[in-house]
Amino acid sequence: MDVVIDAHIVVRRPAFTLDIALEVAEGEVVALLGPNGAGKSTTLRALAGLLPLSEGHIRVGGEEWRHRPADERPVGMVFQDYLLFPHLTALDNVAFGPRCQGVRRSEARRLAAEWLSRVGLAEHAGRRPRTLSGGQAQRVALARALAVRPRLLLLDEPLSALDVDTRREIRAGLRRHLAEFDGASLLVTHDPLDAMALADRLVVVEDGRVVQEGAPAHIARHPRTDYVARLVGLNLYRGVAEGHDVKLERLTLSVAESLGGEVFLAFPPSAVALFRRRPEGSPRNLWEATVGGIEPYGDQVRVHLEGPLPAAADITPAALAELGLAEGGPVWAAVKAAETHAYPA
Ligand SMILES: Nc1ncnc2c1ncn2[C@@H]1O[C@H](COP(=O)(O)OP(=O)(O)OP(=O)(O)O)[C@@H](O)[C@H]1O
Structure with missing residues:
Protein backbone atom coordinates (compact mmCIF):
# COMPACT_ATOMS: atom_id res chain seq x y z
CA MET A 1 0.00 0.00 0.00
CA LEU A 231 -11.13 2.00 27.15
CA VAL A 232 -10.91 -1.67 26.38
CA GLY A 233 -12.23 -2.57 29.83
CA LEU A 234 -9.17 -4.11 31.43
CA ASN A 235 -7.42 -3.81 34.76
CA LEU A 236 -3.82 -2.91 33.99
CA TYR A 237 -0.68 -2.93 36.13
CA ARG A 238 3.06 -2.67 35.72
CA GLY A 239 5.32 -5.07 37.53
CA VAL A 240 8.43 -7.22 37.39
CA ALA A 241 8.10 -10.82 36.21
CA GLU A 242 10.08 -13.80 37.39
CA GLY A 243 8.77 -16.87 35.63
CA HIS A 244 5.05 -17.17 36.31
CA ASP A 245 5.15 -14.63 39.15
CA VAL A 246 4.67 -10.91 38.61
CA LYS A 247 5.63 -8.68 41.49
CA LEU A 248 3.35 -5.65 41.60
CA GLU A 249 3.65 -2.73 44.00
CA ARG A 250 2.02 -4.44 46.99
CA LEU A 251 1.15 -7.90 45.75
CA THR A 252 2.57 -10.74 43.67
CA LEU A 253 0.27 -12.45 41.18
CA SER A 254 0.85 -15.64 39.24
CA VAL A 255 0.18 -15.45 35.53
CA ALA A 256 -0.19 -17.89 32.65
CA GLU A 257 2.88 -16.67 30.73
CA SER A 258 6.44 -17.22 31.88
CA LEU A 259 8.40 -13.96 31.55
CA GLY A 260 11.28 -11.98 32.98
CA GLY A 261 11.79 -8.27 33.65
CA GLU A 262 9.42 -5.33 33.37
CA VAL A 263 5.94 -6.35 32.25
CA PHE A 264 2.37 -5.17 31.95
CA LEU A 265 -0.25 -7.38 33.53
CA ALA A 266 -3.89 -7.12 32.48
CA PHE A 267 -7.14 -8.90 33.27
CA PRO A 268 -10.81 -8.10 32.63
CA PRO A 269 -13.13 -7.08 35.47
CA SER A 270 -15.16 -10.21 34.71
CA ALA A 271 -12.17 -12.37 35.75
CA VAL A 272 -12.30 -11.11 39.33
CA ALA A 273 -14.24 -13.31 41.78
CA LEU A 274 -15.44 -11.77 45.03
CA PHE A 275 -15.99 -13.51 48.37
CA ARG A 276 -17.39 -12.34 51.65
CA ARG A 277 -14.98 -14.45 53.66
CA ARG A 278 -11.59 -15.85 52.85
CA PRO A 279 -12.44 -18.80 50.58
CA GLU A 280 -11.53 -22.36 51.55
CA GLY A 281 -8.52 -23.92 49.86
CA SER A 282 -7.37 -20.38 49.10
CA PRO A 283 -6.79 -19.83 45.39
CA ARG A 284 -3.36 -18.37 44.67
CA ASN A 285 -4.16 -14.87 43.44
CA LEU A 286 -6.17 -13.87 46.47
CA TRP A 287 -6.20 -10.60 48.35
CA GLU A 288 -8.29 -8.67 50.83
CA ALA A 289 -9.73 -5.45 49.48
CA THR A 290 -12.03 -2.61 50.48
CA VAL A 291 -15.11 -1.78 48.44
CA GLY A 292 -14.50 1.70 47.05
CA GLY A 293 -17.66 2.02 45.00
CA ILE A 294 -20.50 0.08 43.38
CA GLU A 295 -22.20 1.09 40.12
CA PRO A 296 -24.48 -0.47 37.51
CA TYR A 297 -22.58 -1.57 34.42
CA GLY A 298 -24.79 -2.85 31.60
CA ASP A 299 -26.68 -5.77 33.07
CA GLN A 300 -23.86 -6.31 35.58
CA VAL A 301 -22.59 -4.44 38.58
CA ARG A 302 -19.09 -2.98 38.65
CA VAL A 303 -17.39 -3.05 42.03
CA HIS A 304 -14.35 -0.82 42.46
CA LEU A 305 -11.82 -2.36 44.79
CA GLU A 306 -9.27 -0.45 46.83
CA GLY A 307 -6.39 -1.86 48.83
CA PRO A 308 -3.24 -3.65 47.76
CA LEU A 309 -4.49 -3.94 44.15
CA PRO A 310 -6.90 -1.28 42.89
CA ALA A 311 -9.17 -3.11 40.44
CA ALA A 312 -12.63 -3.23 38.91
CA ALA A 313 -14.70 -6.40 39.32
CA ASP A 314 -17.90 -7.15 37.40
CA ILE A 315 -20.47 -9.34 39.10
CA THR A 316 -24.17 -10.03 38.66
CA PRO A 317 -26.78 -8.12 40.69
CA ALA A 318 -27.70 -11.46 42.31
CA ALA A 319 -24.10 -11.98 43.40
CA LEU A 320 -24.01 -8.45 44.80
CA ALA A 321 -27.11 -9.13 46.89
CA GLU A 322 -25.67 -12.42 48.10
CA LEU A 323 -22.35 -10.86 49.05
CA GLY A 324 -24.07 -8.01 50.90
CA LEU A 325 -21.31 -5.61 49.87
CA ALA A 326 -21.29 -2.05 51.12
CA GLU A 327 -19.03 0.82 50.24
CA GLY A 328 -16.12 0.99 52.63
CA GLY A 329 -16.63 -2.66 53.67
CA PRO A 330 -14.17 -5.52 53.30
CA VAL A 331 -14.22 -8.16 50.57
CA TRP A 332 -11.93 -10.94 49.35
CA ALA A 333 -10.94 -10.89 45.70
CA ALA A 334 -9.33 -13.52 43.50
CA VAL A 335 -8.30 -13.77 39.87
CA LYS A 336 -7.34 -16.96 38.05
CA ALA A 337 -3.85 -17.02 36.54
CA ALA A 338 -5.35 -18.34 33.31
CA GLU A 339 -7.45 -15.19 32.96
CA THR A 340 -4.54 -12.80 33.33
CA HIS A 341 -2.36 -11.70 30.48
CA ALA A 342 1.23 -10.50 30.92
CA TYR A 343 3.47 -8.95 28.24
CA PRO A 344 6.76 -7.08 28.15
CA ALA A 345 6.58 -3.37 29.04
N1 LIG B 1 -9.43 27.31 19.41
C1 LIG B 1 -8.68 26.98 20.46
N2 LIG B 1 -7.94 27.91 21.10
C2 LIG B 1 -7.16 27.57 22.14
N3 LIG B 1 -7.07 26.35 22.64
C3 LIG B 1 -7.79 25.39 22.07
C4 LIG B 1 -8.64 25.65 20.94
N4 LIG B 1 -9.23 24.49 20.58
C5 LIG B 1 -8.78 23.55 21.43
N5 LIG B 1 -7.92 24.08 22.33
C6 LIG B 1 -7.18 23.35 23.37
O1 LIG B 1 -6.27 22.47 22.70
C7 LIG B 1 -6.22 21.21 23.36
C8 LIG B 1 -6.61 20.10 22.38
O2 LIG B 1 -7.98 20.23 22.02
P1 LIG B 1 -8.72 19.29 20.98
O3 LIG B 1 -10.07 19.87 20.77
O4 LIG B 1 -7.86 19.07 19.80
O5 LIG B 1 -8.83 17.95 21.78
P2 LIG B 1 -9.71 16.67 21.44
O6 LIG B 1 -8.81 15.52 21.65
O7 LIG B 1 -10.34 16.82 20.12
O8 LIG B 1 -10.77 16.74 22.58
P3 LIG B 1 -12.35 16.42 22.55
O9 LIG B 1 -12.43 14.95 22.54
O10 LIG B 1 -12.82 17.02 23.83
O11 LIG B 1 -12.91 17.08 21.32
C9 LIG B 1 -7.11 21.32 24.56
O12 LIG B 1 -6.29 21.67 25.65
C10 LIG B 1 -8.05 22.45 24.20
O13 LIG B 1 -8.52 23.09 25.36
Whole structure:
Protein backbone atom coordinates (compact mmCIF):
# COMPACT_ATOMS: atom_id res chain seq x y z
CA MET A 1 0.00 0.00 0.00
CA ASP A 2 1.22 3.47 -0.82
CA VAL A 3 1.42 6.04 1.92
CA VAL A 4 -1.08 8.80 1.22
CA ILE A 5 -0.48 10.94 4.28
CA ASP A 6 2.90 11.43 5.82
CA ALA A 7 2.59 14.14 8.41
CA HIS A 8 4.39 15.55 11.39
CA ILE A 9 1.95 17.89 13.02
CA VAL A 10 3.12 20.38 15.63
CA VAL A 11 0.65 22.93 16.96
CA ARG A 12 1.68 25.04 19.95
CA ARG A 13 -0.84 26.78 22.16
CA PRO A 14 -0.09 28.54 25.44
CA ALA A 15 -1.08 25.58 27.61
CA PHE A 16 -0.95 22.73 25.10
CA THR A 17 1.40 21.30 22.49
CA LEU A 18 0.33 18.81 19.87
CA ASP A 19 3.27 16.92 18.41
CA ILE A 20 2.39 13.80 16.47
CA ALA A 21 3.70 11.88 13.49
CA LEU A 22 1.07 10.23 11.35
CA GLU A 23 1.15 7.98 8.32
CA VAL A 24 -1.97 6.70 6.61
CA ALA A 25 -1.90 4.40 3.60
CA GLU A 26 -4.15 4.27 0.59
CA GLY A 27 -7.51 2.79 1.53
CA GLU A 28 -6.55 2.62 5.19
CA VAL A 29 -8.90 3.73 7.98
CA VAL A 30 -7.12 5.07 11.04
CA ALA A 31 -8.98 5.95 14.21
CA LEU A 32 -7.60 8.65 16.49
CA LEU A 33 -8.66 7.85 20.02
CA GLY A 34 -7.98 9.75 23.18
CA PRO A 35 -9.45 11.50 26.20
CA ASN A 36 -10.99 15.00 26.06
CA GLY A 37 -8.50 17.66 25.15
CA ALA A 38 -5.90 15.17 23.85
CA GLY A 39 -5.60 16.99 20.52
CA LYS A 40 -7.69 14.83 18.17
CA SER A 41 -9.79 17.62 16.67
CA THR A 42 -6.71 19.84 16.47
CA THR A 43 -5.05 17.14 14.35
CA LEU A 44 -7.99 16.98 11.95
CA ARG A 45 -8.21 20.75 11.71
CA ALA A 46 -4.52 20.99 10.91
CA LEU A 47 -4.85 18.37 8.16
CA ALA A 48 -7.85 20.18 6.70
CA GLY A 49 -5.92 23.45 6.66
CA LEU A 50 -8.24 25.15 9.15
CA LEU A 51 -5.33 25.65 11.54
CA PRO A 52 -1.71 26.50 10.72
CA LEU A 53 1.14 24.23 11.86
CA SER A 54 3.68 25.72 14.24
CA GLU A 55 6.17 23.24 12.83
CA GLY A 56 6.30 20.06 10.78
CA HIS A 57 4.93 18.93 7.45
CA ILE A 58 1.86 17.43 5.83
CA ARG A 59 2.73 15.47 2.70
CA VAL A 60 -0.16 13.96 0.80
CA GLY A 61 0.70 11.77 -2.17
CA GLY A 62 4.17 13.33 -2.11
CA GLU A 63 2.89 16.94 -2.26
CA GLU A 64 3.52 19.39 0.56
CA TRP A 65 0.25 20.76 1.93
CA ARG A 66 1.50 22.78 4.84
CA HIS A 67 1.00 26.14 3.18
CA ARG A 68 -1.85 25.16 0.88
CA PRO A 69 -5.15 26.94 1.67
CA ALA A 70 -8.00 24.83 3.02
CA ASP A 71 -10.18 25.23 -0.05
CA GLU A 72 -7.41 23.88 -2.28
CA ARG A 73 -7.00 20.65 -0.31
CA PRO A 74 -8.95 17.64 -1.64
CA VAL A 75 -10.37 16.79 1.77
CA GLY A 76 -13.84 15.55 2.69
CA MET A 77 -15.04 16.25 6.23
CA VAL A 78 -17.87 14.83 8.31
CA PHE A 79 -18.52 16.47 11.66
CA GLN A 80 -20.51 15.37 14.67
CA ASP A 81 -23.27 17.89 13.94
CA TYR A 82 -22.97 17.41 10.15
CA LEU A 83 -22.99 21.17 9.41
CA LEU A 84 -25.35 20.79 6.46
CA PHE A 85 -26.57 24.01 4.85
CA PRO A 86 -30.09 24.38 6.30
CA HIS A 87 -31.49 26.33 3.35
CA LEU A 88 -30.31 23.83 0.70
CA THR A 89 -31.92 20.52 -0.21
CA ALA A 90 -30.05 17.27 0.44
CA LEU A 91 -29.17 17.20 -3.28
CA ASP A 92 -27.81 20.74 -3.32
CA ASN A 93 -25.86 20.10 -0.10
CA VAL A 94 -24.07 17.22 -1.84
CA ALA A 95 -23.69 19.15 -5.12
CA PHE A 96 -22.10 22.08 -3.30
CA GLY A 97 -18.60 20.59 -3.14
CA PRO A 98 -18.34 19.62 -6.81
CA ARG A 99 -19.76 23.07 -7.74
CA CYS A 100 -16.96 24.71 -5.71
CA GLN A 101 -14.49 22.59 -7.64
CA GLY A 102 -15.82 24.10 -10.87
CA VAL A 103 -18.04 21.21 -11.97
CA ARG A 104 -21.00 22.46 -14.07
CA ARG A 105 -24.35 22.70 -12.31
CA SER A 106 -26.09 19.88 -14.18
CA GLU A 107 -23.12 17.55 -13.79
CA ALA A 108 -22.76 18.44 -10.08
CA ARG A 109 -26.42 17.60 -9.51
CA ARG A 110 -26.07 14.34 -11.40
CA LEU A 111 -23.07 13.42 -9.26
CA ALA A 112 -24.94 14.41 -6.11
CA ALA A 113 -27.94 12.26 -7.07
CA GLU A 114 -25.59 9.33 -7.63
CA TRP A 115 -24.01 9.78 -4.18
CA LEU A 116 -27.38 10.14 -2.47
CA SER A 117 -28.48 6.94 -4.09
CA ARG A 118 -25.30 5.18 -2.90
CA VAL A 119 -26.10 6.12 0.69
CA GLY A 120 -29.70 5.00 0.20
CA LEU A 121 -31.29 8.45 0.10
CA ALA A 122 -32.34 8.79 -3.54
CA GLU A 123 -35.93 9.51 -2.50
CA HIS A 124 -34.90 12.23 -0.08
CA ALA A 125 -32.96 14.39 -2.55
CA GLY A 126 -35.45 17.27 -2.33
CA ARG A 127 -35.65 17.36 1.46
CA ARG A 128 -34.11 20.06 3.62
CA PRO A 129 -31.84 19.03 6.50
CA ARG A 130 -34.29 19.87 9.29
CA THR A 131 -36.82 17.41 7.87
CA LEU A 132 -34.26 14.56 7.90
CA SER A 133 -33.67 12.18 10.80
CA GLY A 134 -30.25 12.14 12.49
CA GLY A 135 -29.20 9.03 10.60
CA GLN A 136 -30.31 10.47 7.26
CA ALA A 137 -28.50 13.75 7.91
CA GLN A 138 -25.37 11.75 8.75
CA ARG A 139 -25.61 9.94 5.41
CA VAL A 140 -26.08 13.21 3.52
CA ALA A 141 -22.97 14.55 5.27
CA LEU A 142 -21.02 11.46 4.21
CA ALA A 143 -22.26 11.75 0.61
CA ARG A 144 -21.29 15.41 0.62
CA ALA A 145 -17.80 14.61 1.89
CA LEU A 146 -17.22 11.86 -0.68
CA ALA A 147 -18.71 13.74 -3.65
CA VAL A 148 -15.61 15.93 -3.91
CA ARG A 149 -13.50 12.82 -4.60
CA PRO A 150 -11.17 13.61 -1.69
CA ARG A 151 -7.72 12.06 -1.18
CA LEU A 152 -8.37 12.36 2.50
CA LEU A 153 -11.59 11.77 4.42
CA LEU A 154 -11.75 13.29 7.91
CA LEU A 155 -14.52 12.19 10.27
CA ASP A 156 -14.88 13.92 13.63
CA GLU A 157 -17.12 11.92 15.99
CA PRO A 158 -19.40 11.11 13.04
CA LEU A 159 -21.79 8.88 15.00
CA SER A 160 -21.89 10.51 18.41
CA ALA A 161 -25.11 12.45 17.85
CA LEU A 162 -27.10 9.30 17.03
CA ASP A 163 -29.14 7.10 19.35
CA VAL A 164 -27.91 3.56 19.98
CA ASP A 165 -30.03 1.75 17.37
CA THR A 166 -29.48 4.28 14.59
CA ARG A 167 -25.82 4.31 15.48
CA ARG A 168 -25.51 0.57 14.95
CA GLU A 169 -27.19 0.78 11.55
CA ILE A 170 -25.22 3.84 10.39
CA ARG A 171 -21.99 2.31 11.67
CA ALA A 172 -22.52 -0.69 9.39
CA GLY A 173 -23.22 1.57 6.40
CA LEU A 174 -20.24 3.76 7.16
CA ARG A 175 -18.03 0.70 7.37
CA ARG A 176 -19.07 -0.30 3.87
CA HIS A 177 -18.43 3.18 2.42
CA LEU A 178 -15.05 3.41 4.11
CA ALA A 179 -14.09 0.03 2.67
CA GLU A 180 -14.96 1.27 -0.83
CA PHE A 181 -13.13 4.58 -0.43
CA ASP A 182 -9.64 4.40 -1.92
CA GLY A 183 -8.15 7.48 -0.24
CA ALA A 184 -6.98 7.73 3.37
CA SER A 185 -9.56 7.99 6.16
CA LEU A 186 -8.98 9.44 9.58
CA LEU A 187 -11.69 9.01 12.17
CA VAL A 188 -11.82 10.77 15.54
CA THR A 189 -13.86 9.01 18.17
CA HIS A 190 -14.38 8.55 21.88
CA ASP A 191 -16.16 5.30 21.35
CA PRO A 192 -13.99 2.16 21.41
CA LEU A 193 -16.73 0.23 19.63
CA ASP A 194 -16.74 2.65 16.68
CA ALA A 195 -12.96 2.53 16.59
CA MET A 196 -12.78 -1.27 16.74
CA ALA A 197 -15.54 -1.71 14.17
CA LEU A 198 -14.40 0.87 11.65
CA ALA A 199 -10.64 1.22 11.83
CA ASP A 200 -7.79 -0.85 10.45
CA ARG A 201 -5.44 0.80 12.89
CA LEU A 202 -5.79 2.80 16.10
CA VAL A 203 -3.63 5.74 17.07
CA VAL A 204 -4.09 6.69 20.72
CA VAL A 205 -3.33 10.30 21.56
CA GLU A 206 -2.94 11.59 25.09
CA ASP A 207 -1.90 15.12 25.96
CA GLY A 208 -0.82 15.91 22.41
CA ARG A 209 1.35 12.81 21.91
CA VAL A 210 0.87 9.38 20.39
CA VAL A 211 1.05 6.93 23.31
CA GLN A 212 0.18 3.76 21.43
CA GLU A 213 -0.72 2.62 17.94
CA GLY A 214 -1.50 -0.66 16.24
CA ALA A 215 -4.23 -3.02 15.12
CA PRO A 216 -7.39 -2.81 17.27
CA ALA A 217 -7.15 -6.41 18.44
CA HIS A 218 -3.52 -6.00 19.44
CA ILE A 219 -4.19 -2.81 21.40
CA ALA A 220 -7.18 -4.39 23.11
CA ARG A 221 -4.91 -7.19 24.36
CA HIS A 222 -1.86 -5.06 25.11
CA PRO A 223 -2.86 -1.68 26.53
CA ARG A 224 0.09 0.47 27.56
CA THR A 225 -1.65 3.28 29.44
CA ASP A 226 -4.47 3.50 31.99
CA TYR A 227 -6.64 5.31 29.47
CA VAL A 228 -6.31 2.51 26.91
CA ALA A 229 -6.88 -0.14 29.56
CA ARG A 230 -10.08 1.51 30.75
CA LEU A 231 -11.13 2.00 27.15
CA VAL A 232 -10.91 -1.67 26.38
CA GLY A 233 -12.23 -2.57 29.83
CA LEU A 234 -9.17 -4.11 31.43
CA ASN A 235 -7.42 -3.81 34.76
CA LEU A 236 -3.82 -2.91 33.99
CA TYR A 237 -0.68 -2.93 36.13
CA ARG A 238 3.06 -2.67 35.72
CA GLY A 239 5.32 -5.07 37.53
CA VAL A 240 8.43 -7.22 37.39
CA ALA A 241 8.10 -10.82 36.21
CA GLU A 242 10.08 -13.80 37.39
CA GLY A 243 8.77 -16.87 35.63
CA HIS A 244 5.05 -17.17 36.31
CA ASP A 245 5.15 -14.63 39.15
CA VAL A 246 4.67 -10.91 38.61
CA LYS A 247 5.63 -8.68 41.49
CA LEU A 248 3.35 -5.65 41.60
CA GLU A 249 3.65 -2.73 44.00
CA ARG A 250 2.02 -4.44 46.99
CA LEU A 251 1.15 -7.90 45.75
CA THR A 252 2.57 -10.74 43.67
CA LEU A 253 0.27 -12.45 41.18
CA SER A 254 0.85 -15.64 39.24
CA VAL A 255 0.18 -15.45 35.53
CA ALA A 256 -0.19 -17.89 32.65
CA GLU A 257 2.88 -16.67 30.73
CA SER A 258 6.44 -17.22 31.88
CA LEU A 259 8.40 -13.96 31.55
CA GLY A 260 11.28 -11.98 32.98
CA GLY A 261 11.79 -8.27 33.65
CA GLU A 262 9.42 -5.33 33.37
CA VAL A 263 5.94 -6.35 32.25
CA PHE A 264 2.37 -5.17 31.95
CA LEU A 265 -0.25 -7.38 33.53
CA ALA A 266 -3.89 -7.12 32.48
CA PHE A 267 -7.14 -8.90 33.27
CA PRO A 268 -10.81 -8.10 32.63
CA PRO A 269 -13.13 -7.08 35.47
CA SER A 270 -15.16 -10.21 34.71
CA ALA A 271 -12.17 -12.37 35.75
CA VAL A 272 -12.30 -11.11 39.33
CA ALA A 273 -14.24 -13.31 41.78
CA LEU A 274 -15.44 -11.77 45.03
CA PHE A 275 -15.99 -13.51 48.37
CA ARG A 276 -17.39 -12.34 51.65
CA ARG A 277 -14.98 -14.45 53.66
CA ARG A 278 -11.59 -15.85 52.85
CA PRO A 279 -12.44 -18.80 50.58
CA GLU A 280 -11.53 -22.36 51.55
CA GLY A 281 -8.52 -23.92 49.86
CA SER A 282 -7.37 -20.38 49.10
CA PRO A 283 -6.79 -19.83 45.39
CA ARG A 284 -3.36 -18.37 44.67
CA ASN A 285 -4.16 -14.87 43.44
CA LEU A 286 -6.17 -13.87 46.47
CA TRP A 287 -6.20 -10.60 48.35
CA GLU A 288 -8.29 -8.67 50.83
CA ALA A 289 -9.73 -5.45 49.48
CA THR A 290 -12.03 -2.61 50.48
CA VAL A 291 -15.11 -1.78 48.44
CA GLY A 292 -14.50 1.70 47.05
CA GLY A 293 -17.66 2.02 45.00
CA ILE A 294 -20.50 0.08 43.38
CA GLU A 295 -22.20 1.09 40.12
CA PRO A 296 -24.48 -0.47 37.51
CA TYR A 297 -22.58 -1.57 34.42
CA GLY A 298 -24.79 -2.85 31.60
CA ASP A 299 -26.68 -5.77 33.07
CA GLN A 300 -23.86 -6.31 35.58
CA VAL A 301 -22.59 -4.44 38.58
CA ARG A 302 -19.09 -2.98 38.65
CA VAL A 303 -17.39 -3.05 42.03
CA HIS A 304 -14.35 -0.82 42.46
CA LEU A 305 -11.82 -2.36 44.79
CA GLU A 306 -9.27 -0.45 46.83
CA GLY A 307 -6.39 -1.86 48.83
CA PRO A 308 -3.24 -3.65 47.76
CA LEU A 309 -4.49 -3.94 44.15
CA PRO A 310 -6.90 -1.28 42.89
CA ALA A 311 -9.17 -3.11 40.44
CA ALA A 312 -12.63 -3.23 38.91
CA ALA A 313 -14.70 -6.40 39.32
CA ASP A 314 -17.90 -7.15 37.40
CA ILE A 315 -20.47 -9.34 39.10
CA THR A 316 -24.17 -10.03 38.66
CA PRO A 317 -26.78 -8.12 40.69
CA ALA A 318 -27.70 -11.46 42.31
CA ALA A 319 -24.10 -11.98 43.40
CA LEU A 320 -24.01 -8.45 44.80
CA ALA A 321 -27.11 -9.13 46.89
CA GLU A 322 -25.67 -12.42 48.10
CA LEU A 323 -22.35 -10.86 49.05
CA GLY A 324 -24.07 -8.01 50.90
CA LEU A 325 -21.31 -5.61 49.87
CA ALA A 326 -21.29 -2.05 51.12
CA GLU A 327 -19.03 0.82 50.24
CA GLY A 328 -16.12 0.99 52.63
CA GLY A 329 -16.63 -2.66 53.67
CA PRO A 330 -14.17 -5.52 53.30
CA VAL A 331 -14.22 -8.16 50.57
CA TRP A 332 -11.93 -10.94 49.35
CA ALA A 333 -10.94 -10.89 45.70
CA ALA A 334 -9.33 -13.52 43.50
CA VAL A 335 -8.30 -13.77 39.87
CA LYS A 336 -7.34 -16.96 38.05
CA ALA A 337 -3.85 -17.02 36.54
CA ALA A 338 -5.35 -18.34 33.31
CA GLU A 339 -7.45 -15.19 32.96
CA THR A 340 -4.54 -12.80 33.33
CA HIS A 341 -2.36 -11.70 30.48
CA ALA A 342 1.23 -10.50 30.92
CA TYR A 343 3.47 -8.95 28.24
CA PRO A 344 6.76 -7.08 28.15
CA ALA A 345 6.58 -3.37 29.04
N1 LIG B 1 -9.43 27.31 19.41
C1 LIG B 1 -8.68 26.98 20.46
N2 LIG B 1 -7.94 27.91 21.10
C2 LIG B 1 -7.16 27.57 22.14
N3 LIG B 1 -7.07 26.35 22.64
C3 LIG B 1 -7.79 25.39 22.07
C4 LIG B 1 -8.64 25.65 20.94
N4 LIG B 1 -9.23 24.49 20.58
C5 LIG B 1 -8.78 23.55 21.43
N5 LIG B 1 -7.92 24.08 22.33
C6 LIG B 1 -7.18 23.35 23.37
O1 LIG B 1 -6.27 22.47 22.70
C7 LIG B 1 -6.22 21.21 23.36
C8 LIG B 1 -6.61 20.10 22.38
O2 LIG B 1 -7.98 20.23 22.02
P1 LIG B 1 -8.72 19.29 20.98
O3 LIG B 1 -10.07 19.87 20.77
O4 LIG B 1 -7.86 19.07 19.80
O5 LIG B 1 -8.83 17.95 21.78
P2 LIG B 1 -9.71 16.67 21.44
O6 LIG B 1 -8.81 15.52 21.65
O7 LIG B 1 -10.34 16.82 20.12
O8 LIG B 1 -10.77 16.74 22.58
P3 LIG B 1 -12.35 16.42 22.55
O9 LIG B 1 -12.43 14.95 22.54
O10 LIG B 1 -12.82 17.02 23.83
O11 LIG B 1 -12.91 17.08 21.32
C9 LIG B 1 -7.11 21.32 24.56
O12 LIG B 1 -6.29 21.67 25.65
C10 LIG B 1 -8.05 22.45 24.20
O13 LIG B 1 -8.52 23.09 25.36
